[in-house]
Amino acid sequence: MLMKSQKQPSLNALRVFAVAATAPSFKHAAQQLNVSQSNITRQIQALEEQLGTRLFQRDNRVHALTAAGQAIAADVSQLFNELDRIIERARNLSYTEHTTLKLAVPESFLRWWLSARLAEFYSLYPHVQLHFTTIPLFPEPGSRAHVIAELQHESLDIAIHYGPLKDKTIQQQALYQPTYRAVSAIDSSTAWASRLWHIDVNAPYWALFKRQQPALTKQLQLRPVGNSNIAIDLMAGSDQVTLLDSLYLQHPQLQEFSQAPELSVQLPDAIQLAVKQRQRQPVAVIAFTKWLQSRLHKG
Known part of the structure; x- marks a missing residue:
């Protein structure tokens, strides 16, 4: 009987065991994991020492699990299936959550400054898509009220315009003074x-x-x-x-x-970037805002 180690088994050793438990041999397990056969053997031996029990029969003619190995093989395999599912879900969320930003910008700002720099933004944030509509650079009171309502109802994520919007539900940052x-x-x-x-x-x-x-x-x-x-x-x-x-x-x-x-x-006021006031802004809003500010400072 092996002496049980106080050290927790590594995730890598458990994954090696999960693959080796269903593979015809350690050689096949090594091919699946793209590692050497000796690496498989070392990982299994380390796991057995940490658990204090043999997991595979020590017979070169037979690749078989011991009773202890059989007892945990299904659970370990299920554990990694669930882990793979969680990782895949996280990856899918990273591709879909906050990937489309709805922006309202003055046509002149888009045409003569912003459009030429968007390739850089997309190269840095390839999973953020920008959906543009245009608004007046100098909004009249009625247009300002409309922009505020669009931001409040989340029909817009970001609005860029001259002068502040006087509403406590809107968070604003000065971009530059024209x-x-x-x-x-x-x-x-x-x-x-x-x-x-x-x-x-x-x-x-x-x-x-x-x-x-x-x-x-x-x-x-x-x-x-x-x-x-x-x-x-x-x-x-x-x-x-x-x-x-x-x-x-x-x-x-x-x-x-x-x-x-x-x-x-x-002009006495600045070109403003306006968003809905939130305790925590969406990641894509933060990314675009910081990128835009840095590009304006660079020129």
């Missing part, structure tokens, strides 16, 4: 004030720009547009002007734009 700068697709000797300006006259940056540049704005020839995307499209191939978030000038299509840094204005 600076709007006069830009043109073509450099020209024509004075900036003499060119045609495409401006969203309802945007807060224009109201602030007018207060800071009253003399200039009185002489400008303006053509109102609905947003920055329309302005950029209309300016193509001309020396016409718009005010554009300087963050977007990192986009390859806009990097060659001529800029007038002296004709710029920084």
Whole structure:
């Protein structure tokens, strides 16, 4: 009789026993586990010492379990079947839980900054899918109320917009404070004030720009547009002007734009990322938020 060890049997030794108990020989067990036959023998011997009993007959002509081995073989096999089931369930959960994030973002932010960086996000988090809808960059009160309701009812996971949402059920983080700068697709000797300006006259940056540049704005020839995307499209191939978030000038299509840094204005509030207030945020929300913040800091 073997002396019983106080050391707990290792999980690896128990799995070796579970395979060897149903295999025709230790050689076959070694092939199933992709290890050497001597490794199987050592694991079984160590397990027998820890349990204080023989599990296999010591007869080279016969590969057979002892009475003790037979008594525990079915239970050990069932234990590992259950463990495999638990592991597979955990893997399936990791692929399905919080894998789709519903985001509402301004079209200009998506088009001129975010879209070019999404490949990096997907490479880091391949099991998180992003479902996009668009919202105004500068939401009116009615749009803000709609965004709040969508977040509260979990129709949205994340909303990105300018200025804070005034609701205690919404958690917000400032992403960056936008600076709007006069830009043109073509450099020209024509004075900036003499060119045609495409401006969203309802945007807060224009109201602030007018207060800071009253003399200039009185002489400008303006053509109102609905947003920055329309302005950029209309300016193509001309020396016409718009005010554009300087963050977007990192986009390859806009990097060659001529800029007038002296004709710029920084907005008082930040672009915000809003989520529903929770004691613990979903993992995918945290992952996207931290990734977005790090990319904005990198540029």
